Amino acid sequence: MTSKSMDKIMALxxxxxxxxxxxxxxxxxxxxxxxxxxxxxxxxxxxxxxxQDVVLLPCGGAPGPNGxxxxxxxxxxxxxxxxxxxxxxxxxxxxxxxxxxxxETKARYRFDHLFVFxxxxxxxxxxxxxxxxxxxxxxxxxxxxxxxxxGETKSVALASVPRDDWTHLLAPEAEKVGSLTEPRxxxxxxxxxxxxxxxxxxxxxxxxxxxxGIFVQFKNVVDTTRVRVPFGIAxxxxxFRNEVTPRNxxxxxxxxxxxxxxxxxxxxxxxxxxxxxxxxxxxWWKSLGLAGENLQLREHDRDELAxxxxxxxxxxxxxxxxxxxxxxxxxxxxxxxxxxxxxxQHQTHARTNLExxxxxxxxxxxxxSRKGEKYLPHVIEPSAGLDRGVxxxxxxxxxxxxxxxxxxxxxxxPRLAPIKGxxxxxxxKDGMPEMSAKLHAExxxxxxxxxxxxxxxKQAIGRRYARMDEAGCPYCFTIDGDTAASQSVxxxxxxxxxQERIAIDRVSDWLAxxxxxx
Ligand code: GAP
Numbered sequence: 001m002t003s004k005s006m007d008k009i010m011a012l013x014x015x016x017x018x019x020x021x022x023x024x025x026x027x028x029x030x031x032x033x034x035x036x037x038x039x040x041x042x043x044x045x046x047x048x049x050x051x052q053d054v055v056l057l058p059c060g061g062a063p064g065p066n067g068x069x070x071x072x073x074x075x076x077x078x079x080x081x082x083x084x085x086x087x088x089x090x091x092x093x094x095x096x097x098x099x100x101x102x103x104e105t106k107a108r109y110r111f112d113h114l115f116v117f118x119x120x121x122x123x124x125x126x127x128x129x130x131x132x133x134x135x136x137x138x139x140x141x142x143x144x145x146x147x148x149x150x151g152e153t154k155s156v157a158l159a160s161v162p163r164d165d166w167t168h169l170l171a172p173e174a175e176k177v178g179s180l181t182e183p184r185x186x187x188x189x190x191x192x193x194x195x196x197x198x199x200x201x202x203x204x205x206x207x208x209x210x211x212x213g214i215f216v217q218f219k220n221v222v223d224t225t226r227v228r229v230p231f232g233i234a235x236x237x238x239x240f241r242n243e244v245t246p247r248n249x250x251x252x253x254x255x256x257x258x259x260x261x262x263x264x265x266x267x268x269x270x271x272x273x274x275x276x277x278x279x280x281x282x283x284w285w286k287s288l289g290l291a292g293e294n295l296q297l298r299e300h301d302r303d304e305l306a307x308x309x310x311x312x313x314x315x316x317x318x319x320x321x322x323x324x325x326x327x328x329x330x331x332x333x334x335x336x337x338x339x340x341x342x343x344x345q346h347q348t349h350a351r352t353n354l355e356x357x358x359x360x361x362x363x364x365x366x367x368x369s370r371k372g373e374k375y376l377p378h379v380i381e382p383s384a385g386l387d388r389g390v391x392x393x394x395x396x397x398x399x400x401x402x403x404x405x406x407x408x409x410x411x412x413x414p415r416l417a418p419i420k421g422x423x424x425x426x427x428x429k430d431g432m433p434e435m436s437a438k439l440h441a442e443x444x445x446x447x448x449x450x451x452x453x454x455x456x457x458k459q460a461i462g463r464r465y466a467r468m469d470e471a472g473c474p475y476c477f478t479i480d481g482d483t484a485a486s487q488s489v490x491x492x493x494x495x496x497x498x499q500e501r502i503a504i505d506r507v508s509d510w511l512a513x514x515x516x517x518x
Pocket of ligand 1: 208209210211241243250251252253254256257258260331332333334383384385386387388
């Protein structure tokens, strides 16, 4: 495993216009990120790849465990739903993190994110205990103070420090002990008001997941289309969580995008569909270049499962080893058997029958047809984070090679690369600019749906290659002094730096073959 520097990745992402801090000229807003020109296209390409492989041609046309083509239809539901949606889903009552505040510094911490340096022998000798947040500057500072106070120290979770000892706790960055408040539940949903009066009756929430919009439209989709269970409803869109400690670049943001499938099936088939989606989704991330040891699938232990998933087929996370989690992993996508929990909750809270009538099940009748069966379908939910996906793709693509004109480059999978190709005249004379402009126009016309084709006539050719390497452009085509006579151009491969010559009238097909390559 090679370790990559997150600082360098973030610097490159800023320098080349992938990701900027939101509202940066006003000092930024913690937990919010904007995508620049290259980042916006990269993100769109990842979202489009998901849409193509989930909605338009699910699983590449491979059959599901029932031997039939997998059916998934799209949906685009609103960010603000009826507030009762979130009561039914359990988010109003339960979607919260316990938090502690520091009265002195006004900092707010997730209770489970704070640790404390205590004396190894348990004897505080009248000195403070030193609280810190791992991975922040407070860790080294507090450790130093603790070692000075006690000699040998050990670190324990704040949760394991008896409440009576909290009066001796020195919070991170605080000067006086005892400034941490009791932990309080903090609901992660952003609140807003619908309408002009802004009273408590008008409270609404920004959705913390796109999933519930799917559940509440399940009946409409069944009634207005020809889908039959088993089938999926998929949507991409923004979700909002007022995370207590947003961090690690875009990994934990307060506004982010999800790509979710709710796949409805009969309870008896849930285990098969769970395995199918789990394996299909791992294969999908691999197909986009997250193929190495940095990707792993982790089945949840039984005690980690949500209450509605306890008796289900399972829950697993697809995880990526981000530079800031290494040697550990961070979640990219969760695949959960949610049983029929959500449909049954909405059925109760909305007082609407959401049962599905399955005419292909039930007792066999003398006329050869089936009696039918009414049931609330079970759900397998593959729920991926688009922003985390982009971050994983950026981290995976980031490569350092001091021997190259660009010591940092991005080896994006060609399908995701925001710039698909670049055309250069070697020098700005002898008919080369005209030939390159013509080739550029031809390529733009063919490839504009999936990304940019750059044209660059400035600087030395090495500098131009370097710029494209940094932007992750997989192929550069150069018109040189031989092009007019031989009707051929040089192609340079980003990953190997190798060059070959191909006929100028083959360039478009040559590129198309490589861009659609798996
Ligand atoms: N409907 C199920 C659900 O929302 P989740 O595990 O809470 O499940 C799904 O979220 C995915 O959304 C995660 O795997 C992650 O990729 C992404 N995600 C969740 N919280 C996020 C945050 N604060 N910032 C960025 N991405 C986040």
